[in-house]
Ligand SMILES: [Zn+2]
Ligand SMILES: [Zn+2]
Ligand SMILES: [Zn+2]
C-alpha cells in the first residue's frame with residue numbers, strides 16, 4: 001500500500017496538520033478556544049489531551065480530550081465506537097506492565113477498566129489491544145492537560161487523520177480490501193478491479209478510516225452504499241447483504257465529523 005503521511009483538521013479551528021504538528025497546534029489552540037466560561041459560574045473541568053495511533057499503522061491517529069475523572073472504560077468505549085467494534089471482542093489496556101481488561105481474569109491478575117485517567121502517568125506511552133484473535137494494536141500517550149467547561153461526554157474528538165491514500169495496483173484509489181489477501185498489495189482494490197477479483201466478491205470489505213480496516217468483519221459506521229453500487233455497475237456479483245445503512249445509531253454525526 002503506497003501511502004502519503006496523513007494530515008487531519010483541528011475540530012476547534014479547522015487548521016490542518018500532521019499528527020505531531022497537531023500536538024503542538026492543539027497546545028496553543030486549546031488554550032485559546034477550550035477555556036470558555038462555564039455556564040452558571042460552575043468551575044471548569046480538567047481534561048487530558050491524549051494522542052492515539054495505530055501501533056503498527058501510525059498514519060491512523062486521533063487527538064482526544066478526555067475528562068480527568070473519566071475511566072479507562074470510557075476511553076475503551078470511544079475507541080470501539082470510532083475505530084474498532086466489529087463483534088464485541090475483548091479488549092485491554094497495558095499501562096506500565098499492568099493489564100486492565102474489559103473482562104478481567106483474576107487468574108492472570110488483570111484489573112478491570114475502572115482506573116481513572118487521572119491515575120495514568122502523563123507522557124508515558126500505554127497500549128490498547130482489541131480482539132485477541134485478529135488484534136488491532138493501539139498506542140496512547142497523555143501529551144498535555146487543559147481546563148474547559150465540563151462536558152456531558154467523557155471523551156471529545158479534537159482531531160483525526162484524513163483517510164490515507166491507498167492505491168489499487170491499477171493506480172486508481174482503492175476502496176475495497178479482500179479478507180483473504182489484505183496482507184498483499186493486490187488485496188487493496190478499486191471497484192473496477194474488485195469486481196473481477198479472483199477470491200470472489202464475497203470476500204470484499206469496504207476500506208474504512210481505521211487501523212482495523214481489513215481485519216475481522218470491521219466496516220465502521222459509515223454508509224458504504226455508493227461503493228456497493230459502483231461494484232455492481234462493474235458487474236460485481238453481490239448478494240444484498242451490504243451493511244444496513246439504516247441502523248439508527250449516530251451514523252450521521254460520525255459522517256460529519258469525518259468531513260471536518
Ligand atoms: Zn485548532
Ligand atoms: Zn470481529
Ligand atoms: Zn484498480
Ligand SMILES: [Zn+2]
Pocket residue numbers: 178179180181182187197198199200203
Ligand atoms: Zn483476495
